Amino acid sequence: MKCEEVEKGLIAYLDRRASSSERRDVEEHLASCAACQTRAEEFRKVWSVLDEMPAVEPTFGFDARVRQRVAAEPRRGWFDWFVPQVRLALSAALLIALTVWIAKRPPSHPGTTGTTATTSAPQQQDFNAIENLGVLENFDVVTKMDALSDLAPAGAQEPDKTQPNDGTTND
């Protein structure tokens, strides 16, 4: 064992926590190395000197201050047992609600699906409201709304003719 290798084992050897094999290795080295032997002795003396540093005791009101701070902590109720589960449940519920909402949403372009005749009255009102807006920024929407305005009266009077028309307009 070299002097550099003793570094890791010397402290454990001195505080008697080294394994028997580690102890034997260090002892063999110390027996043949005066420098490390001196260093080991000085370490022992340093530890003795370190014992001179006095210990302090917590001041009189220490416990009371800790208890006071602990008492000021908000107490948890039975509901808090479920905190992680509640978070998870809320996330799952939100996800399900979002999925259902998306699934039940009306098609974004009803005129292109061939269901003009079956469009409900509130939806028709929505389309009318959109049609009456002063500014329409989306060109795509404008073109489809124009198509709807042409089709709507005809569809109301002759529902049977809407089907083939849709087929042609989709192209």
Next chain:
Amino acid sequence: MMLDVKAGDDASFDFLLQKYRSPLVNFLNRMVRDTATAEDLAQEVFLRVYRARKQYTPSAKFTTWLFRIATNLALNSVRDNRYQRMGISLNAPLDGEDSAPMELPSREMRIDEHMVERDRAEIIRRAIASLPEKQRAAVLLHKYEEMDYGEIAGILDCSEGALKSLLFRAYETLRVQLAPLVAQPVAHRAGGRRPS
């Protein structure tokens, strides 16, 4: 015991407070070199233990967990260096003035003996304080808390091999810095008044 605290037993928390308050305050005092700050930090440690009681799992020794919290708080405090700069401590040394904590001499100790002892304690404090933070924590946990290597390594988040090298370097620094004290042991100590 911590599992009892987790179950809501306040008496068990009191027991832990009684058992660990002195080791914690001493460890923190030696880390930050300020008794008032050490007490503040020790209170914070107990408060964090109390707050985290519901999440506590006995995967490691309680003392490892406790001193890990304490070490992190102490290192943050030292790094902030807030308290020293603010100068709020009664123990903080003033410029050019040796202002070690006042310790009343015991009746059987002569005044000159007390002064020598106080000076030596201050030299030791300064030597420990001069160590890099991690080395300082390692020495305090090893020498004063007498923890085993596995536990200290767990607290400092390093391997046992790295810890042993860390301790060797720390004691090597202290060996050099404390050489004058080693060369001049205290007279009444040499007479076996307080065996080391």
